[in-house]
Amino acid sequence: xxxxxxxxxxxxxxxxxxxxxxxxxxLFASLFATFAVLRTxxxxxxxxxxxxxxxxxxxxxxxxxxxxxTTGLAILGVARGFKKQTIFWxxxxxxxxxxxxxxxxxxFNHLVAEGNGWDxxxxxxxxxxxxxxxxxxxxxxxLWLAIMIIRLVRYNFKKTDxxxxxxxxxxxxxxxxxxxxxxxxxxxxxxx
Amino acid sequence: xxxxxxxxxxxxLELSDFIHEPIMAGAGIxxxxxxxxxxxxLTYFKKWKWLWKNxxxxxxxxxxxxxxxxxxxxxxxxxxxxxxxxxxxxxxNTSELLNSDHFQQIFSAHGSIMIxxxxxxxxxxxxxxxxxxxxxxxxxxxxxxxSVSFWLFAAGMILINAPLIVGEFSTAGWLAYPPLSELxxxxxxxxxxxxxxxxxAGIGSLLSGINFFVTILKLRAPGMTLMKMPIFVWSALGxxxxxxxxxxxxxxxxxxLALDRMLxxxxxxxxxxxxxxxxxxLIWAWGHPEVYILVLPAFGxxxxxxxxxxxxxxxxxxxxxxxxIAITILSFTVxxxxxxxxxxxxxxxxxxxxxxxxIAIPTGVKVFNWIFTMYRxxxxxxxxxxxxxxxxxTFTIGGLTGVLMSVPAADFQFHNSLFLVAHFHTMxxxxxxxGAFAGFAYWFPKxxxxxxxxxxxxxxxxxxxxxxxxxxxxxYILGFMGATRRLDHYDPSLGWQGLFIVAGxxxxxxxxxxxxQVLQIAYSIWKRKENRVGEDPWNGRTLEWATATPPKEYxxxxxxxxxxxxxxxxxxxKGHQVTPIYTDIWLPKNSGLGAIIGLFALIFGIGVxxxxxxxxxxxxxxxxxxxxxxxxxxxxxxxxxxxxxAEQELSRSVL
Amino acid sequence: xxxxxxxxxxxxxxxxxxxxxxxxLSILTTLAAYFVVVNHLWPMEMRVYIILGIAVLQLIVQSxxxxxxxRGSHWxxxxxxxxxxxxxxxVVGTLWIMHNLDYNMMHMSPDQMQQYxxxxxxx
Numbered sequence: 001x002x003x004x005x006x007x008x009x010x011x012x013x014x015x016x017x018x019x020x021x022x023x024x025x026x027l028f029a030s031l032f033a034t035f036a037v038l039r040t041x042x043x044x045x046x047x048x049x050x051x052x053x054x055x056x057x058x059x060x061x062x063x064x065x066x067x068x069x070t071t072g073l074a075i076l077g078v079a080r081g082f083k084k085q086t087i088f089w090x091x092x093x094x095x096x097x098x099x100x101x102x103x104x105x106x107x108f109n110h111l112v113a114e115g116n117g118w119d120x121x122x123x124x125x126x127x128x129x130x131x132x133x134x135x136x137x138x139x140x141x142x143l144w145l146a147i148m149i150i151r152l153v154r155y156n157f158k159k160t161d162x163x164x165x166x167x168x169x170x171x172x173x174x175x176x177x178x179x180x181x182x183x184x185x186x187x188x189x190x191x192x
Numbered sequence: 193x194x195x196x197x198x199x200x201x202x203x204x205l206e207l208s209d210f211i212h213e214p215i216m217a218g219a220g221i222x223x224x225x226x227x228x229x230x231x232x233x234l235t236y237f238k239k240w241k242w243l244w245k246n247x248x249x250x251x252x253x254x255x256x257x258x259x260x261x262x263x264x265x266x267x268x269x270x271x272x273x274x275x276x277x278x279x280x281x282x283x284x285n286t287s288e289l290l291n292s293d294h295f296q297q298i299f300s301a302h303g304s305i306m307i308x309x310x311x312x313x314x315x316x317x318x319x320x321x322x323x324x325x326x327x328x329x330x331x332x333x334x335x336x337x338x339s340v341s342f343w344l345f346a347a348g349m350i351l352i353n354a355p356l357i358v359g360e361f362s363t364a365g366w367l368a369y370p371p372l373s374e375l376x377x378x379x380x381x382x383x384x385x386x387x388x389x390x391x392x393a394g395i396g397s398l399l400s401g402i403n404f405f406v407t408i409l410k411l412r413a414p415g416m417t418l419m420k421m422p423i424f425v426w427s428a429l430g431x432x433x434x435x436x437x438x439x440x441x442x443x444x445x446x447x448x449l450a451l452d453r454m455l456x457x458x459x460x461x462x463x464x465x466x467x468x469x470x471x472x473x474l475i476w477a478w479g480h481p482e483v484y485i486l487v488l489p490a491f492g493x494x495x496x497x498x499x500x501x502x503x504x505x506x507x508x509x510x511x512x513x514x515x516x517i518a519i520t521i522l523s524f525t526v527x528x529x530x531x532x533x534x535x536x537x538x539x540x541x542x543x544x545x546x547x548x549x550x551i552a553i554p555t556g557v558k559v560f561n562w563i564f565t566m567y568r569x570x571x572x573x574x575x576x577x578x579x580x581x582x583x584x585x586t587f588t589i590g591g592l593t594g595v596l597m598s599v600p601a602a603d604f605q606f607h608n609s610l611f612l613v614a615h616f617h618t619m620x621x622x623x624x625x626x627g628a629f630a631g632f633a634y635w636f637p638k639x640x641x642x643x644x645x646x647x648x649x650x651x652x653x654x655x656x657x658x659x660x661x662x663x664x665x666x667x668y669i670l671g672f673m674g675a676t677r678r679l680d681h682y683d684p685s686l687g688w689q690g691l692f693i694v695a696g697x698x699x700x701x702x703x704x705x706x707x708x709q710v711l712q713i714a715y716s717i718w719k720r721k722e723n724r725v726g727e728d729p730w731n732g733r734t735l736e737w738a739t740a741t742p743p744k745e746y747x748x749x750x751x752x753x754x755x756x757x758x759x760x761x762x763x764x765x766k767g768h769q770v771t772p773i774y775t776d777i778w779l780p781k782n783s784g785l786g787a788i789i790g791l792f793a794l795i796f797g798i799g800v801x802x803x804x805x806x807x808x809x810x811x812x813x814x815x816x817x818x819x820x821x822x823x824x825x826x827x828x829x830x831x832x833x834x835x836x837x838a839e840q841e842l843s844r845s846v847l
Numbered sequence: 848x849x850x851x852x853x854x855x856x857x858x859x860x861x862x863x864x865x866x867x868x869x870x871x872l873s874i875l876t877t878l879a880a881y882f883v884v885v886n887h888l889w890p891m892e893m894r895v896y897i898i899l900g901i902a903v904l905q906l907i908v909q910s911x912x913x914x915x916x917x918r919g920s921h922w923x924x925x926x927x928x929x930x931x932x933x934x935x936x937x938v939v940g941t942l943w944i945m946h947n948l949d950y951n952m953m954h955m956s957p958d959q960m961q962q963y964x965x966x967x968x969x970x
Contacts (some may be wrong), residue, residue, distance in 0.1 A: 180747025
């Protein structure tokens with residue numbers, strides 16, 4: 001394949017992946033709508049105000065935001081032609097993402113241990129499902145990132161891997177965009 | 193200890209789950225019998241390798257399209273069998289034919305199968321077969337994804353038929369409203385079968401929607417601007433847009449129902465804060481776009497057929513495009529009309545009622561444009577045109593009853609009555625199914641080299657249209673008089689029995705029509721040498737007729753450069769002669785990974801339905817690992833050299 | 848050290864600045880929203896809209912500076928806008944409908960019912 005054809009292939013893959021992200025928006029929108037409707041359905045149990053530790057969530061948010069930034073730095077490393085810079089920032093992104101996930105799992109554990117699991121009320125079902133769906137996407141992202149890092153090291157930045165890296169960037173940024181609304185709607189508004 | 197081990201290996205599954213009452217057992221055994229027969233034939237004729245090489249591992253959309261159509265046809269027969277039983281039950285009005293539980297499973301299966309595995313299958317089948325060549329391309333944007341989509345569809349199809357053999361099916365209708373579909377009121381595996389069959393097939397649909405959308409946007413032949421595309425491709429653009437933005441709602445909603453049932457959550461339960469109406473709201477936010485997903489391609493097929501058999505270009509191409517775009521956007525704004533009667537206030541009902549009335553307008557524009565296309569044309573009343581005429585009659589009736597019901601106050605009489613049932617059958621059968629039959633007759637010769645017997649086709653058509661009207665006009669009357677849907681018997685003193693019997697007769701006539709269709713195919717294959725046609729049997733207008741018959745894997749040896757709408761027609765008029773310059777072509781290599789991913793999805797489905805943990809884990813891991821393998825491999829294409837292409841082009845039949 | 852690939856035509860330094868600006872603005876908007884809630888600024892109902900407004904602001908920031916909306920294929924922007932449209936329809940539609948259903952569902956006590964009718968229907 002020549003360069004023009006390669007560019008066309010890359011464009012269609014980017015568009016396809018972008019559209020998948022747009023469909024994911026709709027999936028999250030359904031879960032957000034559900035949460036919004038069920039946010040007061042606490043069945044006599046605790047509400048968001050009773051449960052959410054906003055400082056904790058602020059820390060999570062900053063960590064995820066930072067990881068979105070470091071992703072950008074990694075992709076810049078590619079554009080500038082510096083392999084080590086790219087690998088470094090991808091590694092940092094992974095560490096930040098893993099930390100975010102660990103914090104979230106800790107929060108979930110805490111809630112479940114106190115008897116405020118997903119089966120306690122409709123509100124909690126909606127909370128766990130929405131936040132965990134985001135968390136699941138993060139997990140997939142981390143898996144993708146790990147494989148990406150290994151391949152970049154092993155195969156020395158093949159063009160196809162660089163294309164995939166750009167798509168990973170879109171994915172990871174997208175997850176941070178969704179988190180803006182999780183933070184705002186679930187924790188800030190839902191915790192009022 | 194053995195009990196614990198048994199549960200670990202088999203989950204909820206017991207031997208008693210294999211026992212069914214006679215009709216279901218018969219159906220299950222029949223299905224298995226057919227399957228074993230097929231497997232036996234493959235073994236006897238030593239065709240397993242051929243099957244694997246040419247069909248299971250193919251990434252050629254033309255072959256994938258054929259597989260979709262095959263599954264749809266088989267599912268149509270199953271759905272029709274269900275319909276026969278339902279009509280027979282209501283016509284005889286006894287308790288000896290079907291007990292209530294069985295009746296409910298049948299209408300639930302009937303609806304689910306017809307929508308998800310017949311109609312959706314036909315749509316994707318036609319997309320696969322026709323879109324690439326109509327836009328002058330060789331393949332879809334993501335050939336491997338295409339294969340995965342099909343095999344997920346197949347996995348869903350297996351899951352929805354499995355209840356005939358093991359377990360039971362849902363009794364909650366094709367949309368499984370809670371609280372009935374919740375664990376408390378449906379403790380068996382029926383609803384789980386329904387959920388996971390649709391969830392798995394639904395993901396396949398979503399991926400296919402993205403695939404064809406990108407295909408249309410990115411793989412059009414040079415010079416083919418959007419406004420030069422065949423109108424069928426526009427209809428596919430609208431349909432895929434709807435698929436992409438509506439199916440995630442279904443995924444989320446089915447997911448939440450599954451979470452309620454499996455993890456004790458309370459989204460839609462009747463206690464602990466759950467809100468069943470939320471399910472109904474969300475499921476119809478998907479459900480309404482779904483019906484437009486089904487019907488827009490049918491409109492597209494008819495547009496192509498009417499233009500071709502009128503020997504004229506489509507009237508009002510621009511307004512057709514605007515109408516399609518309008519319908520696409522508007523279909524996201526009407527969903528509440530499916531539950532006018534369920535508690536909303538006048539303001540909400542009014543808004544959605546008005547939007548529903550508005551959406552009828554662009555559809556009306558399209559009907560008039562088709563009629564104007566025929567006007568002053570040299571109309572040939574071939575079988576496809578007959579199906580079109582049948583569509584105009586039935587779809588107009590159905591559409592008018594739709595506008596009737598769009599008045600919320602009136603809908604209080606018709607909601608959940610047989611009037612509603614008649615309405616949507618008129619739309620889907622008259623629109624989607626007739627469109628499928630028309631398209632099948634129209635495009636059949638392109639892929640096989642011979643036409644279907646016209647006489648038998650016309651006999652099939654007349655039986656279908658008469659049978660359909662005889663079956664469903666009584667239902668309109670009954671619904672108008674107050675007959676509720678989904679009941680297995682009605683009080684004889686109401687005096688409605690006669691109408692039910694008439695409806696039963698109608699279905700019998702439809703069966704005769706189906707018989708003629710089966711006969712038509714068999715007879716046409718038998719007499720194919722006498723019905724041989726060339727590459728352009730109907731004097732077509734669009735690029736798919738410029739390919740070989742049957743089309744080569746690469747569709748076009750040289751990608752055409754497009755200068756006008758109806759490019760193929762214009763080329764024929766100008767006597768377009770090209771001395772082709774062949775270059776090497778890269779085509780996707782076959783891959784069995786799609787089928788194996790489908791298999792692991794099936795394993796996952798069985799695992800979640802029967803609570804078999806190891807199958808859940810195996811299924812998930814299998815899919816993930818296979819995806820990683822595929823997504824990290826770079827050697828996925830093979831080259832067809834220019835010389836090979838020259839050879840293949842020489843072998844094209846000339847008639 | 849250097850990777851032998853085609854460097855993107857848009858200046859790498861400009862992109863760096865873009866990421867930094869996006870990052871800083873996102874931090875500021877996040878902190879602003881946090882601040883509003885923790886300090887109970889504005890009455891409750893207003894607060895909800897303020898938070899939502901700040902969230903939309905951060906959405907725009909991240910869309911422009913991280914996701915590069917407006918750059919690349921114009922289909923990216925078209926599908927993005929259509930997705931936003933559908934999201935709005937689904938979320939606003941659901942909230943409107945479900946709230947409306949609640950009116951008839953008697954989730955409220957008779958007193959609450961009375962109050963609601965007085966406020967919203969002028970009865």
